[in-house]
Amino acid sequence: MANIRRAGPSDFIEVARLDREAWTESRHATFIPDGEHAWRLWVEHAIVFVVEEDADLVGAALAFPTQAASYCLHKIFVERSRRGQGLGGDLMGAALRELESLGVPCFLTVDPVNEAAISLYENWGFSERTFVKGYYRPEEDRLVMTKPAPGA
Numbered sequence: 001m002a003n004i005r006r007a008g009p010s011d012f013i014e015v016a017r018l019d020r021e022a023w024t025e026s027r028h029a030t031f032i033p034d035g036e037h038a039w040r041l042w043v044e045h046a047i048v049f050v051v052e053e054d055a056d057l058v059g060a061a062l063a064f065p066t067q068a069a070s071y072c073l074h075k076i077f078v079e080r081s082r083r084g085q086g087l088g089g090d091l092m093g094a095a096l097r098e099l100e101s102l103g104v105p106c107f108l109t110v111d112p113v114n115e116a117a118i119s120l121y122e123n124w125g126f127s128e129r130t131f132v133k134g135y136y137r138p139e140e141d142r143l144v145m146t147k148p149a150p151g152a
């Protein structure tokens with residue numbers, strides 16, 4: 001039985017472990033962009049939801065505010081063996097309900113070849129897409145996807 005809850009400071013090592021595992025599947029896995037120290041701050045100061053199954057932490061989503069008064073949905077991942085069971089959608093729903101209660105727009109970036117993530121984002125209302133060449137390193141292009149504020 002899956003349980004979604006807000007993360008707390010004691011979760012950061014486990015969330016960082018899941019993030020590292022998910023990132024090693026990507027095309028750019030020669031480095032780890034978001035490590036334990038970043039997660040320690042995020043679990044306390046940003047919006048982080050985790051999903052647990054049988055007391056195991058199996059996924060997380062992170063959003064943080066930006067100076068432009070929008071939020072960045074920076075991370076969402078589910079442990080590989082637990083995918084395809086609705087947990088990513090559950091995490092997305094929890095994070096977006098929180099952002100909707102704040103009345104803010106939201107954006108994210110995604111690897112243009114990550115079809116599972118892009119489909120998830122489209123299902124949840126991220127409709128605008130902008131392709132940005134070399135968003136990170138020269139070979140790391142991203143799609144920037146946006147979701148307007150509720151009622152906008």
Ligand SMILES: CC(C)(COP(=O)(O)OP(=O)(O)OC[C@H]1O[C@@H](n2cnc3c(N)ncnc32)[C@H](O)[C@@H]1OP(=O)(O)O)[C@@H](O)C(=O)NCCC(=O)NCCS
Binds near residue numbers: 079120
């Ligand atoms: C993206 C991710 C979080 C989805 O988690 P999940 O638990 O498998 O997702 P769900 O089972 O809730 O599926 C939700 C939606 O995601 C999309 N999706 C999930 N897996 C998919 C796949 N293999 N191919 C295409 N779409 C897929 C679908 O739109 C699906 O909705 P549907 O079932 O109504 O078709 C998961 O694949 C993951 O952790 N990937 C690695 C990390 C990552 O790439 N994160 C995004 C970084 S920007």
